Amino acid sequence: MTPLLLIEDTPSLQMVYESVLKGAGYDVVTAGTAQDGLRHFQTLRPNVVLLDLMLPDRSGLDLMRDLLEFHPETHIIVVTANGSINRAVEAMRLGAYDFLLKPFNEQRFLHAVETALGDAVRPGDRVSDRSPVASFVGSSPVMTAVYDRIASVGKSMATVFITGESGTGKEICAQAVHAGSSRAAGPFVPLNCGAIPADLLESEVFGHLKGSFTGAIADKPGAAALADGGTLFLDEICEMDLNLQTKLLRFLQTSSIQPVGAPSARKVNARIICATNRNPLEEVRRGRFREDLYYRLHVVPIHLPPLRERGEDPVLIAEQTLTRFAAEEGRNFTGLSDEVKELFRRFRWPGNVRQLLNVLRHAVVLNDGPVLTLDMLPIELHHEREWLDDALPNAPITAEAPPQVTLDGLMGKTLSEVEQLVIEETIARHGGSVPKAARVLDVSPSTLYRKLEAWKRSG
Known part of the structure; x- marks a missing residue:
């Protein structure tokens, strides 16, 4: 040796x-x-x-x-x-x-x-030159820079901190970093820190032993243990409780985890990738994110640009996705009309790629083609185009035209019904992003996730 x-x-x-x-x-x-x-x-x-x-x-x-x-x-x-x-x-x-x-x-x-x-990659034992950006679509200069960064950090063990608005593809980016690394054969374990109640998150990350708390009816390995030999992806990291941030920092420093109720710690060899749609440094300044944890995690930053800054990429994404969705749904679509292409270029896409995919799925499910035209798009996109063309013909199309506030639709409803309407409307106006809606409503994202799940079960 x-x-x-x-x-x-x-x-x-x-x-x-x-x-x-x-x-x-x-x-x-x-x-x-x-x-x-x-x-x-x-x-x-x-x-x-x-x-x-x-x-x-x-x-x-x-x-x-x-x-x-x-x-x-x-x-x-x-x-x-x-x-x-x-x-x-x-x-x-x-x-x-x-x-x-x-x-x-x-x-x-x-x-x-x-x-x-x-x-260590030894001579004659190189990792194959597979593309770490296979799941991304787009050739804009800002995305080319992202692809270069992904390729350069793949071989490293450095923690990667991905930032970007909701819907820009942060988990896809994390998967690409993992796929381009020497750990590609190991597990990729994602965990959304904003979707899990704070009192359960420690168990989800580090695991627990049977009987360690009420409801712990069996031993459960946490995400960190499941990622041993691979990559642990902590999405919405800024939603993590400060007490758990301390334990995460200890894990990063020692590479050891101690499940809830366990008498001793064990070693885990996992690479950490995290992501947030917030400004992490601003969270540090506000006292909501530990400064020492920030510097431990924010080693190699990757920022994913919003879709509105990606030039022709919305059209490229739409064309490729339309073909895939048409095959999945048994439809006969062959392409986009020129009017739809222009709309997609000008629209500001507050929900980014996720919103674009939802628009395309909606159109494909309800229509058969062969060309995607304006009248096939969801009504809110069509109305937004008409409104802006009349008011500001040369301006980029935005989804942020001020709505007219009225209480007429709320009169006669119960308080719980009003709450559901307000929450669902707030989420919709923020491109389907629960964390963004939670900040507007000044509640925890986990609170909204629990309510949405309860409404789904009762509906």
């Missing part, structure tokens, strides 16, 4: 790290300066390098750039002081595999090395 390369200038720490690694059966070569580290690296070509970012003769970040340029497949674990987390985050963005913040325990140290070695 190729030895590990340790680049650390403090003699006492060299001795400690060497002792721990050799005690675990690893062969280690040590360098005390950037110059010696580069010389050993060019000779050994190690799969894994442990690199202190504070070196006497050169910046560790600069050295890391040279190492990766010489041998891009090397997995570099950077080591830095706890007060220098921004430098560690910068290192991850530049291509580091993982980072360790001093002080760290022996378990965390060895787990980072073990994981890096397990994921």
Whole structure:
């Protein structure tokens, strides 16, 4: 086995790290300066390098750039002081595999090395060049940049933080990162943090043992355990309760989980990808998201642009989706009319791709083609076009024309019926996004999900 390369200038720490690694059966070569580290690296070509970012003769970040340029497949674990987390985050963005913040325990140290070695791509054992963006449609410049970012982060173990409006395809993006990684053969486990009540979310993430709380009638593995060897995708991460955020941070730092009711923790090797439709830094400023957790998660950001900023992409998506939906529904559609193409280009799509797909499904189910025309679209899109063409002929079509407020339709209804009408209308006006509607109504998204489920059962 190729030895590990340790680049650390403090003699006492060299001795400690060497002792721990050799005690675990690893062969280690040590360098005390950037110059010696580069010389050993060019000779050994190690799969894994442990690199202190504070070196006497050169910046560790600069050295890391040279190492990766010489041998891009090397997995570099950077080591830095706890007060220098921004430098560690910068290192991850530049291509580091993982980072360790001093002080760290022996378990965390060895787990980072073990994981890096397990994921290292050795000569002749490369991951196939499958496209990580196969589920996306569109060729606009903003999406091309997204595809490039997905391809570049796939091989890394770095946590990925996906942002974007509701309906832009954040889960598809997470799946693409997973599919382009060395963990593609492992499980991809998604969990929507906004759809689960706060008192049950800990159990959903970390699992529980039988009898650990009322209703725990059997042992249940959590999403983190199910993702062992693969990827855990935490959607709507900003909806997570602050107390659970603390436990998630501990999991990220130790790679260990402790199910509810379990006497001890266990190791889990899962890559974390998270997503939100909020501004995470604003959530930190408002005290709703832990700053240390933000910096631990926000290593490689990917922002998905709204559909209205993607140029010709709405038409491309519509054409491909129309063909697929027509086949699924047994319809005879062959394409879009020129008027529909123009409408799709100008419409602002507050619900983004999800709204576009719903519009197409509606049209295909109720019509048979062969060409999708304006009169086949849902009535709200048709009315919106007529309203804007009369008022502002050259303006982009928007779904945000101010409605006329009236109580006439609410008179005579019970309070619970009024509540249902208001909630459903608010969700509809925000492109079907429950989290957005929850913010407008000043309630938790999980509250709305529970009400919607109850109405569905009673309906």
